Amino acid sequence: MRAIKAYSKSSSFLVSFIFTFLLFVGVAFNTYVLSVSNDDLLIRETEAAILADIGGFRSLYESAGQSAVIAALENRLKNRNNDFLYYLKNADDEFIAGNLKDWPESDVKLIRNGLLEIEVSTRTSNEHDTPSDAQTAIAMIVAFSNQDNLLIARSVQNYEFAVWLAQTSSWVMIIIVCIISILSLAVAYYVVSRINKISDTADEIISSGNLSERLYVESDWDxxxxxxxxxxxxxxxxxxxxxxxxxxxxxxxxxxxxxxxxxxxxxxxxxxxxxxxxxxxxxxxxxxxxxxxxxxxxxxxNAKREGFEQSNLSLVLEDAIDLYQPILEEKHIELSTDIGNDLYAICDKSLIFQVFTNLIDNASKFTPAKGSIKLVLSQQGNNVFFSVCDSGIGVDDAALSKLTQRFYRADKSRTARGNGLGLSLVSAVVALHLGEMSFSNSTIADTGLCCKITIPCK
Missing domain, CATH: 1.10.287.130 (Signal transduction histidine kinase, dimerisation/phosphotransfer (DHp) domain)
Structure with missing residues (x-):
């Protein structure tokens, strides 16, 4: 019997599924971050910051004039954490204040209404400083009432790097999560397969009774x-x-x-x-x-199969019945049979005959006078099925699993003749033929016992 019949019922697979589900929740979140971390989001955020700055400078210019704007720009430029770029010029296109080197005349790209993408360089504080490299910026121009113009720009290079880093991290995380999910399912499959192999081998050892068999060791690391x-x-x-x-x-x-x-x-x-x-x-x-x-x-x-040959079990059973017919008639026991015609199996004919006689002997021994016994021999798929049911004294449910133990005798059968080895012999023969043997309460009377045996045809 396999320990885990369905992979979906395995605890390993359940844990792997939960783990994979949580990982894919993380993938979904990273995918969302990946979708929103794009250039359009960067432009919208930059545009909003520039518009807020324009509103502040326009209000300052209208209320306090050009000098106030110049003072505010110089104050802004003293803040090293400020990432805004400015260029204030008058009506004659003369530079007044700001940190941009030149007013952009070329390499200007219109993004949408009033929003520009430009290439700019920052102004050095003195002639000994090294001029800055050109950088991409998003800009807008505000025109004041006396024809002064203020260009407000914001460099997007750092933000572009941040967006690239976020997108790359998201893709890397997605790939890692997929790899972990596949590995977790693979490990769960490996564990379940190994457990089933161990269970199958153990079941074979139990069914055959061959304690010399060993479990296969595939590796030595796990x-x-x-x-x-x-x-x-x-x-x-x-x-x-x-x-x-x-x-x-x-x-x-x-x-x-x-x-x-x-x-x-x-x-x-x-x-x-x-x-x-x-x-x-x-x-x-x-x-x-x-x-x-x-x-x-x-x-x-000495579980050898040299004596195995194709035998007609129907004839073997009829011979066993003929042997015990006088005993059954003497006790006035009613015998009913349901025997299929010409049921063949590869078996040891003499051992199977002993199985039939032992079971019929047990049934006749514990069935009182004028009782009944039913024998069934049929084919079920690739197996031959044999059952003996009687109306005898029966066996308690707790004792059913002990009937094949050597010298075991149920309390109800202590006074009957026998040594408690008959069913042990039957069990050994059935195991030699790779069959199965089971016991249950009788199906033909309120009391009694049923013994059922299945033996492979080949």
Missing amino acids: DLSKLTVSLNLMLDKLEQSVNGIRSVSDNIAHDLRTPLTRLKTHLEQLKEDELKHNLIAECDNILAIFNSLLRITYIET
């Missing part, structure tokens, strides 16, 4: 790779522990099987009585337990 290494170390420890437990139980079963066989031989030599038969039955039961343990271990640890 945290997920370090996590994968830690998980592989944990799997090493688990494999060692499980193999140790299995080897102990298998060794005990293997070593005790021989003396038990000898004990049974000696018991058979005793005189015929009820005690002899009881003791032999107990020996047979213990030997059956040991044989089942060794059989399960063999299937789990």
